[in-house]
Amino acid sequence: MTLEQYKDARARDADFALSEEEIGRLYSLAGGVARMLPGSTSEVVLDLKPGRYAFYTNVPGPYITRLLEVTAIPADQPAEPDAQHTISMSEFAFDGAPDTLPAGKTTVNVVNEGQQAHLMAVVSEETLTADQVQQSLSGTPLPLVPSFRGSDGGIGELAPGDSGWVTLDLGPGVYVLTCHVLDVSGGGSGKGHSDLGMSHVLTVQ
Numbered sequence: 001m002t003l004e005q006y007k008d009a010r011a012r013d014a015d016f017a018l019s020e021e022e023i024g025r026l027y028s029l030a031g032g033v034a035r036m037l038p039g040s041t042s043e044v045v046l047d048l049k050p051g052r053y054a055f056y057t058n059v060p061g062p063y064i065t066r067l068l069e070v071t072a073i074p075a076d077q078p079a080e081p082d083a084q085h086t087i088s089m090s091e092f093a094f095d096g097a098p099d100t101l102p103a104g105k106t107t108v109n110v111v112n113e114g115q116q117a118h119l120m121a122v123v124s125e126e127t128l129t130a131d132q133v134q135q136s137l138s139g140t141p142l143p144l145v146p147s148f149r150g151s152d153g154g155i156g157e158l159a160p161g162d163s164g165w166v167t168l169d170l171g172p173g174v175y176v177l178t179c180h181v182l183d184v185s186g187g188g189s190g191k192g193h194s195d196l197g198m199s200h201v202l203t204v205q
Contacts, residue, residue, distance in 0.1 A: 031044060172205055
């Protein structure tokens with residue numbers, strides 16, 4: 001797609017779902033770093049095919065910030081990162097996600113095995129325990145509601161069949177893996193994937 005096509009489709013935000021669906025036909029998603037709070041770090045490794053790419057941010061945008069041309073595959077490819085966990089994303093779950101992680105850096109291989117685009121954002125919860133967060137996400141009323149603190153990184157939207165590696169650097173606490181993508185493919189519900197159950201609670205010790 002061209003920048004002009006992208007801007008024209010984005011200008012139709014009065015019908016957000018239609019805009020998203022049309023844009024989805026013009027480009028494919030290749031991952032990146034999920035939304036991050038100031039001061040947080042998240043390292044992502046991707047295996048990109050040759051072609052044209054764009055860096056963009058959807059806060060407060062979306063705005064394209066840079067264009068990138070990926071050239072032919074070099075003969076000497078670097079080794080894949082050594083991942084401690086593999087997480088599979090699908091409609092609408094994170095399969096293989098651990099319940100606990102050690103504090104510090106952990107590298108995770110994230111694979112989209114679904115039929116829609118998915119992302120894995122990591123958000124921290126500073127009020128409730130892991131069990132309470134799980135109860136809340138399951139619909140159990142609690143005296144306190146989760147107070148999710150932005151996003152501590154993760155991996156951006158991956159197209160079906162794509163994968164990448166993300167190295168998280170998390171301190172002790174309760175975190176939730178979540179997907180903010182909207183269910184708009186093929187006449188979907190229009191809800192966020194997280195509202196359809198795509199979340200996973202973990203504890204960092």
